[in-house]
Amino acid sequence: MSLYPGLDAPRSKAYTTIWTGIFFVTLILGMTGLYVATKSVDYVWRWYQVPDYFFYQEDVETLSEIDGFIDHIDTQGETTLVTVKGEGETEIYTLPTESLLAAEGDYIYYGDPIGSQKKWQTGLLIYGLWITLKVSFLAIILALFIGIVTGLMRISDNPAFKWAAITYIELIRGSPLLVQLMIWYFVIGTLVNRLLMDLGVAKVPTLWFGILSLAIFTGAYTAEIVRAGVQSVHVGQMEAARSLGMSYFEAMRKVIMPQAINRILPALAGQFISLIKDSSLLGVISIRELTKITREVVTSSLQPFELWIVCAALYLVLTFGFSLLVQRLETRAV
Amino acid sequence: MIHAKQVNKFFYAPHKIHALKDASLEVAPGEVVVIIGPSGSGKSTFLRCLNRLEYADSGSIQIDGDDVLDPKADINTIRAEAGMVFQSFNLFPHKTVLENLTMAQMSVRKRSKAEAEDKGMMLLKKVGIEDKSNVYPNQLSGGQQQRVAIARSLAMDPKVILFDEPTSALDPEMVGEVLDVMKALAKEGMTMVVVTHEMGFAREVADRVIFMDDGCVIEEGTPIEFFKNPKNDRTRTFLDQIL
Ligand SMILES: Nc1ncnc2c1ncn2[C@@H]1O[C@H](COP(=O)(O)OP(=O)(O)OP(=O)(O)O)[C@@H](O)[C@H]1O
Ligand SMILES: [Mg+2]
Numbered sequence: 304m305s306l307y308p309g310l311d312a313p314r315s316k317a318y319t320t321i322w323t324g325i326f327f328v329t330l331i332l333g334m335t336g337l338y339v340a341t342k343s344v345d346y347v348w349r350w351y352q353v354p355d356y357f358f359y360q361e362d363v364e365t366l367s368e369i370d371g372f373i374d375h376i377d378t379q380g381e382t383t384l385v386t387v388k389g390e391g392e393t394e395i396y397t398l399p400t401e402s403l404l405a406a407e408g409d410y411i412y413y414g415d416p417i418g419s420q421k422k423w424q425t426g427l428l429i430y431g432l433w434i435t436l437k438v439s440f441l442a443i444i445l446a447l448f449i450g451i452v453t454g455l456m457r458i459s460d461n462p463a464f465k466w467a468a469i470t471y472i473e474l475i476r477g478s479p480l481l482v483q484l485m486i487w488y489f490v491i492g493t494l495v496n497r498l499l500m501d502l503g504v505a506k507v508p509t510l511w512f513g514i515l516s517l518a519i520f521t522g523a524y525t526a527e528i529v530r531a532g533v534q535s536v537h538v539g540q541m542e543a544a545r546s547l548g549m550s551y552f553e554a555m556r557k558v559i560m561p562q563a564i565n566r567i568l569p570a571l572a573g574q575f576i577s578l579i580k581d582s583s584l585l586g587v588i589s590i591r592e593l594t595k596i597t598r599e600v601v602t603s604s605l606q607p608f609e610l611w612i613v614c615a616a617l618y619l620v621l622t623f624g625f626s627l628l629v630q631r632l633e634t635r636a637v
Numbered sequence: 638m639i640h641a642k643q644v645n646k647f648f649y650a651p652h653k654i655h656a657l658k659d660a661s662l663e664v665a666p667g668e669v670v671v672i673i674g675p676s677g678s679g680k681s682t683f684l685r686c687l688n689r690l691e692y693a694d695s696g697s698i699q700i701d702g703d704d705v706l707d708p709k710a711d712i713n714t715i716r717a718e719a720g721m722v723f724q725s726f727n728l729f730p731h732k733t734v735l736e737n738l739t740m741a742q743m744s745v746r747k748r749s750k751a752e753a754e755d756k757g758m759m760l761l762k763k764v765g766i767e768d769k770s771n772v773y774p775n776q777l778s779g780g781q782q783q784r785v786a787i788a789r790s791l792a793m794d795p796k797v798i799l800f801d802e803p804t805s806a807l808d809p810e811m812v813g814e815v816l817d818v819m820k821a822l823a824k825e826g827m828t829m830v831v832v833t834h835e836m837g838f839a840r841e842v843a844d845r846v847i848f849m850d851d852g853c854v855i856e857e858g859t860p861i862e863f864f865k866n867p868k869n870d871r872t873r874t875f876l877d878q879i880l
Contacts, residue, residue: 537727539723539725539727540727540729542690542721542723542727543721543723543727543728543729543786544729544741545690545713545716546688546690546716546719546720546721546790547716547717547720547740547741547745547789547790547793548713548714548716548717548718548741548745548793549713549740549741549744549745550713553744557740557744558729558740561731562730562731565731
């Protein structure tokens with residue numbers, strides 16, 4: 304399995320066994336150490352609380368809207384009709400039979416429960432995960448588009464295109480994403496929404512400033528990857544395509560790009576995985592993605608250890624899923 | 638078919654090189670012209686100027702009546718009329734052999750897929766590799782790849798084909814199969830300009846042989862007179878070295 308097999312004598316079986324053992328022992332020691340350490344600071348692990356932040360059951364009560372008494376209960380299999388009679392008014396409520404709390408003849412006041420049922424609700428972590436997924440997906444699509452266009456502009460011989468691409472790439476790569484986020488939200492966002500307000504048009508939601516800033520940030524890196532990919536395809540390919548009478552763009556699209564994309568797929572995947580992780584910064588412009596949600600949940604639950612570990616694991620699921628997807632593309636493209 | 642008059646070409650990187658010095662070439666329809674000369678003499682540059690893979694700095698070049706150096710000329714149409722076969726094949730590695738042949742037919746000649754595939758298969762049969770139509774180029778030997786490349790340029794129904802050392806990258810035992818395809822083409826009356834070091838091919842197939850040295854066309858003549866009694870000293874030295 305070594306990169307240079309055959310240069311050294313083959314490893315014995317014991318060598319492999321011992322060193323594999325050492326790896327797992329170290330791993331287990333590390334985890335035990337962590338556990339013991341948390342015990343010694345009196346941290347109480349409450350893993351059983353964590354599933355509630357994914358899905359939880361909520362009591363949904365059907366409340367009476369008038370004062371009166373229950374005149375009539377009519378059970379028709381799964382559903383039940385409850386008639387409440389008040390002074391000069393009658394209300395009929397429909398609810399599942401098993402959730403029924405009241406009996407015929409009961410006096411009831413405004414706001415009293417007639418029935419109570421449990422319903423599954425998605426928890427905050429699922430919501431945060433969904434926002435992170437949505438933001439990342441849209442930003443990746445946009446970044447890929449921006450990257451291909453600017454990458455091609457970068458190698459164009461049109462000075463306007465070329466210098467626009469260089470300016471964009473250098474500008475974006477030269478400052479931290481966090482600062483760019485602030486600029487998008489507090490400078491560009493304010494300006495745009497002020498203008499839109501003056502025009503009487505609806506505001507652009509904050510989410511879109513987040514997506515744009517991520518896409519434009521990653522687009523600059525993607526452009527450089529695309530440029531390197533295109534330049535790695537031998538000029539002979541372009542010459543062959545052009546000598547057959549194909550136009551520059553046709554040759555680019557049908558001959559150069561497919562080969563380039565195939566080569567840069569691993570680098571692109573790395574860049575987009577960074578994007579997924581960078582989306583954790585969007586919390587600072589009050590987009591409730593996974594990290595911000597985790598912070599909120601930690602504040603209310605006071606279980607930071609479990610929740611931050613879960614948060615990291617969820618990012619791992621996203622990024623690992625994404626690289627599996629890209630790997631499948633890669634094998635198919637060969 | 639080809640009228641190239643006093644073509645000059647300079648390269649500026651890394652330093653100024655006068656790669657073509659008033660080079661001229663006339664090729665009649667159906668003629669096979671072989672260009673020979675030492676390495677660095679400008680043979681490739683001259684060939685690449687003909688279909689504007691290099692933009693000549695001065696002179697005039699016409700292919701089938703179209704002015705190649707006119708910036709307003711539809712260069713893509715001109716190039717489709719003048720096929721090119723490269724030393725390094727330059728097949729499209731992400732496409733199958735048949736797709737290599739059909740791609741430009743469909744996008745440049747606007748043929749339907751079926752039409753392009755029929756033509757492609759016909760040409761693959763002609764160059765003797767119809768059984769490889771669905772494999773990728775990297776699974777072919779060098780000689781087979783070069784035959785596919787020839788078929789690819791033939792698919793555009795060019796009026797002339799430019800060959801730049803088509804056998805130089807091949808193992809010796811594969812040179813013959815490529816030269817045979819080229820000989821067959823010549824017999825069918827295809828107009829060809831061939832840069833090569835294969836003197837046997839020049840003797841047997843060429844209607845005219847041109848010798849270039851240091852960016853200039855030094856001498857030209859029929860193979861018989863050219864090889865029997867070259868007039869120029871430099872030609873004689875060159876022939877002495879390689880024969
Ligand atoms: N793209 C280029 N940039 C700079 N110089 C070049 C370029 N192409 C060719 N040259 C120079 O132009 C001269 C002619 O080159 P050319 O490739 O035409 O020679 P050639 O006769 O085809 O040689 P060979 O038999 O080695 O292929 C050489 O001195 C070469 O170094
Ligand atoms: Mg050459």
